[in-house]
Amino acid sequence: MKFPIYLDYNATAPTDPRVVEAMMPYFTQTYGNAASRNHQFGWEAEQAVEKARDLLGETIGGGGREIVLTSGATESNNLAILGVADFYKEKGRHIITSPIEHKAVIDPCQALEQRGYDVTFLDVDDDGCISLEQLEKSIRPDTILVSLMAGNNEIGTLNPLEEIGKITRKHGVLFHTDATQAVGKIPLDVEQMNIDLLSFTAHKMYGPKGVGALYVRRKRPRVRLSPIMFGGGHERGMRSGTLNVPGIVGFAKALELCRDEMESEAERQTALRERLHQRLQAELDHIKLNGHPTQRLPNNLNVSFGYVEGESLIMGISDIAVSSGSACTSASLEPSYVLRALGVGDDLAHSSIRFGVGRFTTEEEIDYTADKMIFAVKRLRDMSPLYEMVQEGIDLSTVNWTPH
Amino acid sequence: MAYSEKVIDHYNEPRNVGSFEKSDDQVGTGLVGAPECGDVMKLQIKVENEKIVDAKFKTFGCGSAIASSSLATEWVKGKTLDEALAIQNTEIVEELSLPPVKIHCSVLAEDAIKAAIQDYRKRQETSSEPTASA
Numbered sequence: 001m002k003f004p005i006y007l008d009y010n011a012t013a014p015t016d017p018r019v020v021e022a023m024m025p026y027f028t029q030t031y032g033n034a035a036s037r038n039h040q041f042g043w044e045a046e047q048a049v050e051k052a053r054d055l056l057g058e059t060i061g062g063g064g065r066e067i068v069l070t071s072g073a074t075e076s077n078n079l080a081i082l083g084v085a086d087f088y089k090e091k092g093r094h095i096i097t098s099p100i101e102h103k104a105v106i107d108p109c110q111a112l113e114q115r116g117y118d119v120t121f122l123d124v125d126d127d128g129c130i131s132l133e134q135l136e137k138s139i140r141p142d143t144i145l146v147s148l149m150a151g152n153n154e155i156g157t158l159n160p161l162e163e164i165g166k167i168t169r170k171h172g173v174l175f176h177t178d179a180t181q182a183v184g185k186i187p188l189d190v191e192q193m194n195i196d197l198l199s200f201t202a203h204k205m206y207g208p209k210g211v212g213a214l215y216v217r218r219k220r221p222r223v224r225l226s227p228i229m230f231g232g233g234h235e236r237g238m239r240s241g242t243l244n245v246p247g248i249v250g251f252a253k254a255l256e257l258c259r260d261e262m263e264s265e266a267e268r269q270t271a272l273r274e275r276l277h278q279r280l281q282a283e284l285d286h287i288k289l290n291g292h293p294t295q296r297l298p299n300n301l302n303v304s305f306g307y308v309e310g311e312s313l314i315m316g317i318s319d320i321a322v323s324s325g326s327a328c329t330s331a332s333l334e335p336s337y338v339l340r341a342l343g344v345g346d347d348l349a350h351s352s353i354r355f356g357v358g359r360f361t362t363e364e365e366i367d368y369t370a371d372k373m374i375f376a377v378k379r380l381r382d383m384s385p386l387y388e389m390v391q392e393g394i395d396l397s398t399v400n401w402t403p404h
Numbered sequence: 405m406a407y408s409e410k411v412i413d414h415y416n417e418p419r420n421v422g423s424f425e426k427s428d429d430q431v432g433t434g435l436v437g438a439p440e441c442g443d444v445m446k447l448q449i450k451v452e453n454e455k456i457v458d459a460k461f462k463t464f465g466c467g468s469a470i471a472s473s474s475l476a477t478e479w480v481k482g483k484t485l486d487e488a489l490a491i492q493n494t495e496i497v498e499e500l501s502l503p504p505v506k507i508h509c510s511v512l513a514e515d516a517i518k519a520a521i522q523d524y525r526k527r528q529e530t531s532s533e534p535t536a537s538a
Contacts, residue, residue, distance in 0.1 A: 043515060100411055120510045287493070311466035335442070346440030383470065385446035385462040386439060401438035402515075404508060 004319045005365045009204075009299055009358030010153050010181060011323060015250070016206035016359070022253040023208065026246035027062040034243045035234060045245045056213055059259050060179075060198060062187035068214045068235045069248055072105040073180040076199035076214035077147075079239065080176045081108040083225030084145050084197070085117060088174075092142030093117040094174075096135065099341040100124055100157075101149050105178055109147070118142075128157035131299030132167060139171045146175050150182035154338040154354060155291030156300030158186070165194030174223060180204055181297055184258030185266060187279055190215060196223050202247065206359060207254030211247030214239075265359060266298040272357045272366050273301045279370035284377055286390070290339060290352060301355040304339075304348040307387035308380040313353060316376030319367050323354045347386075347396075407467055408501035412497035414471035419478050422460040424448045430530050432524025434516040442518050443469045443509065449480060449488075451524055455486055456480045461516075472496050472513035493508040 006014075026048060034049045036042025061355035070076045085095065097109050101119045109119045120138045122130045130148065139146075146168050151158050161177060179188060183198075184205035190198060190331035201212035216238065217223045218234035231240030258265075280287055286306035305313060310324035335349035344352070355369070381387040386396060407415070423446070424431045430450050437444040444466030450458040459477035463470045475496055480488045496502070496510035 087481070214476075305466060309465050309469075311442075312415070312470060315467040346442075350439075350442040383418060383462050384464045385435065385444055386464045388423065388446075388462055396439060399435075401440075402436050403438040403441050404436075404512065404515075 001362075001364055001368060004321050006321045007357060007361065007365075007369060008321045008323050008354045009356035009361070010156075010354060011201050011356065012209065013206045013358050014360065015203075016254060016257060018257060019250045019253045023246040023250040026249050029246070030245070032245075034245055035232065042247055045243075048302055049243055049248050051243060052248045055252040055256055057215065058193050058303060059255050060183060060200075060215060061191045061193075062215050062217070066215050066218050068216055068238045069243055070212045070239055071210055071244075072203070072212035073102075073178065073199045073201035073240075074212075075239075076201070076212050077102070077104040077176075077178050078108050079214055079225065079228055080171060080197040080199060080216075081105065081112070081145065081147060083238070084174055084176070084223070085112050085145075086226035087224045088144040092140075094120070094140055094143040095145045095147065096120045096122065096138050096143060097147045098122045098124055098130055098149075100128055100152055100338045101147065102153055102178055102180070105147055105149070110336040118298070122148075124341055126342055127295075128152055128155050128290075129292060129295070130159065132160065132163050135164065136167050136171075139167070139173055143171070143173050146173055147176075148177060150177050150179035150187065150188065151297040151300075152291065152338065153181050154336060155302045155342070156181075156296035157292040158182070158295045158297065161188070161193040161195065168196075172221075174221075181300075184255055184262065185298055187262070189318050192216065201252035202254055205254045205258045208247050208250045211244050211251045213251070219318045259302070261359075269357050269361070270298040272361055272363065273299065273355070275363070276355060276357075276366050276370055277301055277303070279367075280373060283374045286387075288344075288348060290342065290344060297356045301357075302352060304344065304352040304357070305377050306348060306351060306385045307390060308351055308377055310351050310353060312380055313351070313373075313376055317369070317372050320372060323356075324352065408465075410500050411467055411471040411502070414474040414500070415467045418461075418474040419472055420458075420460050420474065420481075421462065421508070423462060424450055424458075424460055428479055429527060432520040432522070432527065434519025434521075435522060436515045436519050437465070437512050439464065442466070443512060445469065445473045445512055445516040447473060447476060447513075447520045447526060449520045451485065454486075456482065456486050465509065465512075468500065468502055469509040469512065471500050472509045473500075473516060474512040475499060476517055480517055485524070489521055491517055 032041025032045035034045040053067045057064040057067045131327040165370040174196045182198040196217045198215040203209040339349040434447045446462045449456045461473040463473045493510035493514040
């Protein structure tokens with residue numbers, strides 16, 4: 001076994017060596033600007049990009065001409081939300097989303113609120129599921145967009161995309177999904193699911209960082225966007241900027257590998273995740289699974305360990321790379337906003353660990369992680385005043401705490 | 405975040421983990437912090453003739469919180485109550501090289517010492533018995 005063990009695949013994944021190999025010629029040999037129309041360097045680069053574009057589009061059930069290449073999912077989400085909001089502002093200024101979306105969706109929505117748009121944040125239940133009835137009831141004549149993620153980056157819960165798509169299509173509202181965690185891991189089909197805009201990125205699927213895409217439906221209906229970056233008019237005017245040719249080639253190669261191995265990998269990673277969860281459950285009391293027990297990403301496990309604090313727990317498993325809360329917010333001391341939205345108490349939110357398994361995770365690593373977690377939790381509980389009080393039968397909610 | 409060597413040492417080998425019987429007249433218990441803030445410290449002192457003869461702690465919190473309370477138990481042992489009351493959180497910050505975001509851990513440890521002493525003194529006032537010396 002190699003240390004440290006990487007179990008943070010929901011944050012990012014290593015680039016697969018097969019992807020790196022596919023990218024290499026596009027740094028030093030086929031280095032043309034894909035927008036150069038006058039010479040062979042440009043043509044070859046453009047050809048490589050178009051081939052990649054087709055693969056990206058077709059793998060999610062669309063076409064290459066519906067793919068807008070970006071710098072990553074954050075940009076794709078911003079472009080989808082801000083671009084639709086601006087283009088359709090005469091039609092309406094109401095957007096529907098959920099409180100457990102990634103910040104790259106929530107923050108642009110809140111920026112729109114500042115500009116006079118109206119945003120509805122749907123309720124989520126204890127497992128992070130929205131209510132389809134509430135979604136349908138929330139749609140108004142001025143609703144232009146519903147943005148709901150495919151799979152949650154912290155707790156893994158999957159949204160019922162097909163059912164959501166039926167509702168948005170019925171009401172003539174555009175449907176955007178942030179599928180960053182889902183593409184290449186679970187089957188997605190923009191036709192079958194009536195998805196109009198879909199964000200995804202290479203680095204979560206063993207591709208390089210810094211390249212992503214936004215699927216933008218071209219017909220039934222044709223989706224229009226105002227650009228958020230201006231320049232050379234690349235990507236049919238929707239996203240200016242010289243294309244990252246090696247990155248795009250790597251992105252397509254990465255998705256191709258994920259697609260070909262999806263079924264067996266989903267099964268294998270689900271088994272690893274379950275193995276870890278079962279070990280923890282068998283040997284520790286007061287633990288809680290966050291997110292839906294079955295409707296979740298194959299590679300995500302999020303568990304709260306009652307009465308131990310997350311950061312100290314991570315310190316106790318220093319040769320295993322996991323995340324406490326979300327990696328995007330763990331620089332702050334605030335507990336995860338996602339867990340809070342699920343109604344997880346702040347005490348348990350402080351005690352949560354996200355395990356992300358991936359292509360290179362082995363059973364041996366999972367067993368080592370389980371052993372180490374169990375040891376660390378028990379040790380910290382031995383020095384936890386909260387665990388002691390609970391053992392003594394004290395109800396912690398009745399204690400007069402001194403918040404600071 | 406990189407922890408200082410001393411924090412790691414206290415985290416790996418915490419001093420004086422445990423509990424005294426709360427109802428013991430010789431014991432003072434300080435319980436500070438709140439679970440929703442991510443740290444709770446319980447610090448207990450055992451007192452004989454105004455002198456702290458033993459101390460124990462249990463802490464729910466990050467590595468710096470554990471280290472701060474572990475260090476606090478080491479420091480109060482052998483001190484008189486008044487000497488222990490004079491311990492400042494800044495001394496803990498300095499000893500453990502705590503970064504600014506972890507200063508609240510040292511404040512909590514100082515609060516825990518003060519709360520334990522206060523609890524002990526309150527118990528002496530309410531108890532009609534003189535301090536039992538075992």
